[in-house]
Amino acid sequence: MARTVAERSDALPALGECFREHGYEGASLALIGEATGLGKGSLYHFFPGGKAEMAAAVLAEIDGWFEREIFAPLREADPPGPGITHMFEATETYFRSGRRVCLVGGFALSDARDRFGAAVKDYFARWIDALSAALLRAGWERKASRAAAEDVVGGIQGAIVLARSLDDPRAFTGMLARMRERLMS
């Protein structure tokens, strides 16, 4: 019947959610087909490289979103304060207060890291660099800004783990609020 989904990018959000919830290995083609509403034929039409290409496309889309919505504002906001504030707010929304897992962080802990190591490394390195640059412009010392950026970017990942483990989004919002206070005071 050819439902003319038309764009492969239309499938990316559902694809991303599927990888998020089940991990790279756990996201079977059956689950992916269910999540996207696409059969194997369509999936392999859009992603001839199979699961690996699907995951790579999702990673690229996520990378683009963060670059646009978080990294660039961090680098460019003048004064830098609002860029940092926006990072915390956008992060909290994006991860739905810890109810939504970070796909990149999840990949980092699984053996999907071997396959997508470069993308994973790049994502976190650029986040830390962008935040560190913002702190630098806000008057922080070089070493202190780098350390604080690592603390915050790492802390966000830890906050997700904690909120999911305790089954309590307040663990996420609490940690973020305290990190924010530590940066802005």
Add this chain to the structure above:
Amino acid sequence: MARTVAERSDALPALGECFREHGYEGASLALIGEATGLGKGSLYHFFPGGKAEMAAAVLAEIDGWFEREIFAPLREADPPGPGITHMFEATETYFRSGRRVCLVGGFALSDARDRFGAAVKDYFARWIDALSAALLRAGWERKASRAAAEDVVGGIQGAIVLARSLDDPRAFTGMLARMRERLMS
């Protein structure tokens, strides 16, 4: 030939390492057999419940180790300072400066959480409680001690994600050193 492995507990370390490296889903019986040196016959003899029982046994062993080596010292050390110092040192050794993944944290991010949610929640809740109690005895206010304990326990998980992502153990050791300084100063 019946190599008389004798104790099912002898297989737990290798079993744990296998789940750590590949996750619950990714650890196939073939990989598990390879890691433990045991055939399916032996594995199902010791763990009639299959993979789920193996993972539960590993979680129980990990829980016991942390209770003995970290939680109890945190609760009992008098003065509390050395108990906290010991926690940081033991944690750094156990996770091999972030080269070794936290199995419980990994489960929390995957859909293994649905299966082992209670054990995962308990592990983190008891860690936070024990650390919080130590800080309380060290003179911290109740709310501040709880917040700091969440920051540190979550921060450790984030440090593992970061070190693995950046492929740099210094991200782990650095974050831990700064959290330690924040607690002890």
Add this chain to the structure above:
DNA sequence: CGTTTCTTGTACCGTTCGGTAAAGACTTTC
């Protein structure tokens, strides 16, 4: 020594895995 209990290797089960092939159905283009 023989017997019982514990441990193991092997063959096998049905299911699901990622991936392929090819024909059909719809759109677009001229």
Add this chain to the structure above:
DNA sequence: GAAAGTCTTTACCGAACGGTACAAGAAACG
């Protein structure tokens, strides 16, 4: 309206999955 290109359905493949059955081998015990 036919030809070309795009998208989807369906059936299928070999391999690997988790799990079971069972008989043979080693240990322990009388």
